[in-house]
Amino acid sequence: MTSGFVTLLYKEVLRFWKVSFQTVGAPVLTALLYLMIFSHVLESHVQVNGVPYGAFLIPGLVIMSALQNAFANSSSSLIQSKVTGSVVFVLLPPISYVEFFLAYVVAAMLRGVMVGVGVLAVTIWFAPLTFVAPHWILLFIALGGAIMGTLGMIAGIWADKFDQLAGFQNFLIMPLTMLSGVFYSIHSLPEFWQVVSRFNPVFYMIDGFRFGFFGASDVAPEFSLAVVTASFVLASAATLALLRSGYKLRS
């Protein structure tokens, strides 16, 4: 790997780190508010799989914030540089499309993980958490972040204007992440919505992630891993094909 990739990755990380108050701080605060409000209302009424509601909610909030911010990172970076024209600075150098892809996805994943760690750090004090299988925790947040970084690239490459990107974010990413079992176990849903949830790849990211904490989940973590890995391969193949063709980047 040439240092073109290393520099592009460094630049992408520096970009969000310089405004970390908004890119990391803000989502951490939002997640904290969710936790305080929902656990206040539901703590005494709800238990999921024998876990108190607050403890059940925290891993969901951690990975949901990570996923949303991974998406936001690659998509906003691309659309900004496209709209301002500064994308030429990364198109002129000898950087291959694979390096380009990896730099954006890894940077998005890193932001996702950073936000996740931040959310965990401020919420862990509100409920008793266990870490039964840490390797599942790391695996699912990393893969989930990579998938969302990849989808963010697709959205950022496709969108010509900020409102198109907002549409993608509000009508696809938000529903996928919110309706994935962050706030509930899908077993509590009516039969129909349980089936629908099983077609949402984000459900498997969250379910597998949560398994790492409690050792219990709606589906087996191995199965979730298979679905998430397959989703990553598909999304990556699509993104690499776009980049290779030069779609909307090289006319």
Added chain:
Amino acid sequence: MSVAVSISRVEKCFGALRALAGVSLQVAEGEFFGLLGPNGAGKTTLISCLAGLTRPDSGTLSVMGHDVRSDYRSARRQLGVVPQELVFDPFFSVRETLRIQSGYFGIRNNDDWIDEILANLDLTAKADVNMRRLSGGMKRRVLVAQALVHKPPVLVLDEPTAGVDVELRQGLWQFVRRLNQDGHTVILTTHYLEEAEALCGRIAMLKQGQVVALDTTRNLLARYSGQTLNLRLAGGAASLPDALRARATESDGTCAFHLAGLDELEPLLSALREGHCVIDDLRLTQADLEDVFLGVMQNSGSAHEAAR
């Protein structure tokens, strides 16, 4: 002398628009080459093809012998491009911008060279200022600096002085001229014809995606050398005898006659006298690149001949 840039039968369409209709030209190492043409002639598209920002439908381009498609890594290392738009990354300072740009080309610890470029472009005092806080002229200089971080043998400047004040323009040209003297090949597109005339050794003129003139600046000027006689007649252009009217180019009530030499002046004046034309105003001007440009652009018929 070896070839720095080779462009061969390049065609590019955007939908129904034929931006490049088979452009071929070569630029030798060490040349200061001008690319002229009206808006929409295809200059920027051609440069984009050379830089790999646009993919041609057909034809080949190479930089220092490296094909821009099949050997893009080498080709891009040999090429520095100053884009036309005043673009910048608002997250970084000038020095960060240049360090990052160096890294993209695989160059680390480039600070000595970066300092040298900054000094030459009068940017040293602004090195640690965020890009957002620079004036337009300063941003333009940073764009030039960015194009130079990897010491490319070929430098392309796409209308670098559009909207730039006189002082900066002079400074920029001094610097670019020195780069050229140091052996860099420079390709310049500009709207300022006097700029091209002063700087470029050879010029290609583009119109509707085709090369309509390609020659040394001296030959181009010689082709349209001589003088132009500008006349304002009391009776307007309508009062010209038929034979003369065919030779005149008319604009704003002034009739212009191209003269190959001053010996053509007397016969013209006597023809006017015989036609009883009354002269209100008379000016004799030396041909410059602007006349060449206008002549070439109006004279589309000879376009193909010139391109050959």
